[in-house]
Amino acid sequence: MRHDLLTLLRCPFCGTQPSLINNNSLVQESNHVESGVLGCACCAFPVVAGIPVMVTNETTTKAMHELEAGHPEAAFLSLLELDKTRTTAFRKLLQQDKPITYRQAVDILSSDEEGTYFFYRFTDPTYLLAKALLETISQESPLTAGMTLDLCGGSGHLTRVMTSSKPTKGVVLADKAFWKLWLATHFVAPECNPVCCDANQPLPFPRETFSMVTLSDAFSYIWQKRLLSEEMMRICEPAGAIVIPHVHNALGENFSAGLPLEPAAYQELLSPCNPHLFSDRTLLNDFLKCNTLDLKRNLTPETIGREPSLTIVATQQQSLFREYSLTQTDAVTGSLQVNPLYRVTRQGNTSVLTLTFPTPEYEEEFRACQQYLKDTVTVNADLTNPISLEELGSDAKDLMRRYILIDAPPHYY
Ligand SMILES: C[S@@+](CC[C@H](N)C(=O)[O-])C[C@H]1O[C@@H](n2cnc3c(N)ncnc32)[C@H](O)[C@@H]1O
Ligand SMILES: [Zn+2]
Incomplete structure (x- = not known):
């Protein structure tokens, strides 16, 4: 700290x-x-x-x-x-000679399928959409002026987006799970300021502290939604923004639905802060097909209807609600790795990559990733060893754009 x-x-x-x-x-x-x-x-x-x-x-x-x-x-x-067995396993891991990886740690620290969600997070559809939105909006004045809070931020996948993209005074990552914050500080977002706290209680920050408060894929799991909404508005600067990617709609079907509300109820909770509602399906479609993000398209709860999930942006900065053309950066901030959703086999001088879902449940929940992840891909390079940018040349950028290679934190897996 x-x-x-x-x-x-x-x-x-x-x-x-x-x-x-x-x-x-x-x-x-x-x-x-x-x-x-x-x-x-x-x-x-x-x-x-x-x-x-x-x-x-x-x-x-x-x-x-x-x-x-x-x-x-x-x-x-x-x-x-951790229980006894996992404590022993984790102690052993910390004592090993070579550097431990995120994957090894999350396999022990997570007791359920949440570890799978986190490990493969970098290319799932809800992550890609949240990343595009946060990367874009965090560059806008006056949001660049202050600190950012990634609330219920897990092990820091989106925090990493903000620590690497925003010219900011700093990013605070808050979550109730201590182990997730440790993974974030150790691997995924070492530059963040971690705070362990419970979003069902008053938040441990002063009034008007953050220029952007984000809550991705988590509002649906909070019981005290009314308290949390008031709290987010209290700690956000008057000219700031509350950005809530991927919240479940009680009128639609969702995996791990949590305790969702209807779109009108979310809108009412944030009403003092000018909330705009967007369809996740439309935002993702525009992002994948045209590389744009249309925040002019504020939908009524009725238009959202039974769509499974939505995104909410609440801010008095009316100028933020416009259409954005996105530029995909090719900069690598960590290390270039094959997307772990691909199994790699080497055939002579080429590598054949096969899309392989970790579990049937993952496949069902994130099936939309098949819109941008090809079933099989052949690459004229050896991808079974550490990836050499020289060998790949200009192909590297193309493979990154197709999410076949990812810019992962060092020692991710
Ligand atoms: C589905 S994950 C999303 C993680 C991250 N925001 C992302 O989009 O990658 C939901 C997160 O909410 C956190 N969470 C759930 N209830 C919470 C609470 N009451 N207080 C703080 N964090 C909570 C969980 O620990 C988990 O990390
Ligand atoms: Zn006290």
């Missing part, structure tokens, strides 16, 4: 700014706090592995006692909330 992030934190319950308690749990170096305890007017919160945990429950109390007893590793393992 950056030391100066302290000025941005508020206790979710009493609202006061917590400060670091100077006891033997405190480990800090110049502007970085690795571990310690934060105290506010009403309670205390642990900072573990550089992540402030603004949650009060049995696990965080246990972690705080472990910190105070001088056992930061024990506090770290407690917050990961």
Whole structure:
């Protein structure tokens, strides 16, 4: 945790700014706090592995006692909330000689199919659409002026988009799952400021802090939608924007539907902030076919009808609601890797890639990716070894545009 992030934190319950308690749990170096305890007017919160945990429950109390007893590793393992077998496996992984990968870590840290969703996140249709929207809108004034919050941001796939594209004062990644924040800081978005907090409670930030608040593929899983809507509006600057890609529609069919509302209800919750509703299906179609994003097309709840999901942008900046022509960047910020959805076999000097879904459930949920991912692809290069940009030459850009190669964080898999 950056030391100066302290000025941005508020206790979710009493609202006061917590400060670091100077006891033997405190480990800090110049502007970085690795571990310690934060105290506010009403309670205390642990900072573990550089992540402030603004949650009060049995696990965080246990972690705080472990910190105070001088056992930061024990506090770290407690917050990961693993059973015995997975704790042993994770300890072993951390001790291995070669660098660990995101895939190895997520396989242990996630107890269910969420790990699959995260590992393959970089090319699924909801990610591609959210990425295009966030990349575009975050470049717009006045959103460039302030900090960004990626709320319920998981292990940081979209946070990475914003830390690499936005000329920003910083990006805060908030999620209730400590293990996801650790994956983000360790692999996916090392430049983000992680904060562990529960979006069903008041958010641990002061009024008007962020120029952009984004909540992707998560609103449907929040019970306290009314509280969260008010909270997002409180912490967003008056000239800022609340961007909510992929929210489930209670009138449509969805996998892992959560607790969705009807489009009119989402609109009502954000009504003081000028919410515009967009059809995910139309946005994705335009993006894939014409490389455009039409934010002029504000739909009524009736027009959204029974479409499974929608995107909401709420802002008083009317100028943001226009049509954007997108430019796909070819810059590589991490390392070029074969999209893990492809199985690669080498045949002489060529590589044959076959689209292979990890599970039948994944195939069913993200079937729309077949609009842009070909079943088989032959590439005149050896893709079974680390990819050489020299060998691929101008083909690299083309393969990236077709999502056959991805710009993955180092040590992703
Ligand atoms: C489907 S994932 C989406 C992750 C990320 N926003 C993305 O689009 O890649 C939903 C995320 O919401 C988080 N989440 C769910 N309920 C939450 C809560 N009450 N407080 C904070 N985060 C929550 C989950 O931990 C998970 O990371
Ligand atoms: Zn407090």
